[in-house]
Amino acid sequence: MSRLKRVLIVLGSVAAVLIAAIGGGFLWLYADAKVSTAGSTEFTRELAIPPLAQSTVRADGTRVFDLTMRAGRKEFEPGKQTPTWGFNGDYLGPTLRAERGEKVAVRIKNTLDEASTVHWHGMHLPAKMDGGPHQMVAPGGSWTPNWTVDQPASTLWYHPHPHGATEKHVQRGLAGMFLLDDARSKGLALPRTYGVDDLPVVVQDVKFDGATFDHGHGLMASVGFLGDRTMVNGTPDPYKQVGDERIRLRLLNASTARVYTFGFDDDRRFALIGTDGGLLERPASMDRVRLSPGERAEIVVTMKPGERTVLRSYPLDAGLDFWNQRFSGGDDSFDVLQLRAAATLRPSPDVPARLGELEVPDGKDTVRGRHFDLRMSGINGRSMEMSRIDETVTRGTSETWTVRNDNGMPHNFHVHDVQFRVLEVDGEKPPAELLGAKDTVYLPSGTTMKLAMRFDGPADPDTPYMYHCHLLYHEDAGMMGQFVVVEKGQQAGKVRTPHAHAWH
Structure with a gap:
């Protein structure tokens, strides 16, 4: 009996140690899963603005763009060259812009060593031109989709869509905006000077393993890749000097898994003027807007001379359970972009009380x-x-x-x-x-x-x-x-x- 007692005591001790180790490991994983750069970002780099893509117009009126998928290297951190992919450059791509009613064609070349596609996210166009997994472009190959733009002014984007490899291709840098204009939007008193008071804001979360991207999934993350910092337009820790009273931000969640709750560090209110498919019927005043991967929002923020404010992503309030709140990034927060107002600002008109007419069905038909x-x-x-x-x-x-x-x-x-x-x-x-x-x-x-x-x-x-x-x-x-x-x-x-x- 005494020997059995000793065996049971030893086994109990081992079990207690194992339980403590497992519990301690879980607590470490739980604590380590929370990420925040809020309040600690120094904003040392000026925000890069993707160039507007050059185009030519054929005799039949077709506007023609050129996009080349290529490998490159970019210095995100001083002295460190990161292998990347991009369109017409080392990372991300230019902003394409067209008007409603225009015929467009995009001459795409693939100089990568992998087949890929270019999908026009949010665009209404024939299925053969959609750029989904059925329109693969081989290494060394080319493809020229063409269509007529037939939808309202909106902030769309383009990215790869190869079946089974989309996450990897987007993470490496293949993405860009595609802006549409129409007569109605041009007649509205909204900020519209690209790169000045109308800013593309392509938000991605990233993680670096030395000089290279770390694309691994967290041990408990069932949503996919979650980075430990953000970049805007490929710029880490970005700031933008602005000279106008009202600034339009075209927010694009180009991350592969992370959901952002955008607001400002001083909780100022802003006007939501557009969603994925174009302008709202009337602006909505709010202090937070939530975007999951692929979603877009257009907001207008009012600035005062000489002030600074930070676009921030706040913890996610979406009713997630204990597990998903932490391991799906719901507790994370990021300082995304600092706006720095000049000492004197150009006056801007008020945001119009009426913006657009929705062209989506109401369910009655x-x-x-x-x-x-x-x-x-x-x-x-x-x-x-x-x-x-x-x-x-x-x-x-x-x-x-x-x-x-x-x-x-x-x-x-x-x-x-x-x-x-x-x-x-x-x-x-x-x-x-x-x-x-x-x-x-x-x-x-x-x-x-x-x-x-x-x-x-x-x-x-x-x-x-x-x-x-x-x-x-x-x-x-x-x-x-x-x-x-x-x-x-x-x-x-x-x-x-x-x-x-x-x-x-």
């Missing part, structure tokens, strides 16, 4: 409803399959899509080609930041949204568009489906599994 259940295992229980058409929609009709996330982790939802109206969030009227035209929405676990959209064509039964979670780790893992647009009575065609072509 819906002819069909569809349901989408978001899970890491796939959407509606099916993982992405390149040769399978999941949904077939009829050109010229409106539908209401009900999207639900009860997966126990955050997701969001992006639909190619269309802008939609958020009708309901958990049965209630959506908040101000979801009242405009949208193509991407954030759904914390336990959230259900109803989205109204119209499919205006053109019909193409053989070439699909995508819908997917835009947390890119989730997308790459199979949280994506495909739909085709067909004429009334037409059936979906047979989609061929693509391989990269050196298209011309």
Whole structure:
């Protein structure tokens, strides 16, 4: 009995040590998962402004841009050269700009050693021009998509979309803005001088392992990559000297997994004037706006002579559980961009009380409803399959899509080609930041949204568009489906599994 006692005591002691070690390890992981640069950033670098892409106009009126995907090196830290990818440069890409009604063509060359694509996020265009995973461009290859711009003024963007590798390609630096203008927006008294009082703000979170990017996923992070600092337009710790009373910030969450809650360090209010698909009907005054990966927001902030204010990302208030709040980055905060007002500012007019007219359906003419259940295992229980058409929609009709996330982790939802109206969030009227035209929405676990959209064509039964979670780790893992647009009575065609072509 005494020997058994001793054995039990030893075993109990070992178990206690193991439990303490495991508990201590978890507490260390939990504490280490929280990241914050708020209040400690020195803002030592002037904000880089992506150049406006040069273009030529053909005899038929087509505006032609050139984009080359290429490898490069960039000095993010003094004396350290980081391997990168970019469009027409070492990191990120130029800002493309076109007007409603214009024909555009983009001559794309791929000089990388991997096949990739260029997807026009938020653009209404034919499926064959969409730049999804079915339009791969081989190393050394080229592709020239062309279409007519037929949507309101808005802040869109472009990025790669290769199936299974989108996260990696975006992280390396392949992204840029695509701005659309129209007659109505040009007639509004809004800040509009690009790079002066109308600023592109491409926000990414990054982590460095010495001189190279660290793209590893945290041990407990089910959302994907989460960095420990942010950059704007490829600039770490950025500031921008401004000389106007009102500044328009075109916010783009170009991160692959992180959700930002943007506000200012002094809690000043700003005017939200636009969302993914263009201007709101009227501005909304707020002090926070939340953007998940892929979402955009246009805000106007008022400055006083000589003052400084910091655009900050605050901890996420989205009803996440204990685990996801910490390990999905919900407790993190970042100083993103400092605005420095000149001693004397050019006066700016008030933000107009009326801005635009929404061109998205209100749900009253819906002819069909569809349901989408978001899970890491796939959407509606099916993982992405390149040769399978999941949904077939009829050109010229409106539908209401009900999207639900009860997966126990955050997701969001992006639909190619269309802008939609958020009708309901958990049965209630959506908040101000979801009242405009949208193509991407954030759904914390336990959230259900109803989205109204119209499919205006053109019909193409053989070439699909995508819908997917835009947390890119989730997308790459199979949280994506495909739909085709067909004429009334037409059936979906047979989609061929693509391989990269050196298209011309």
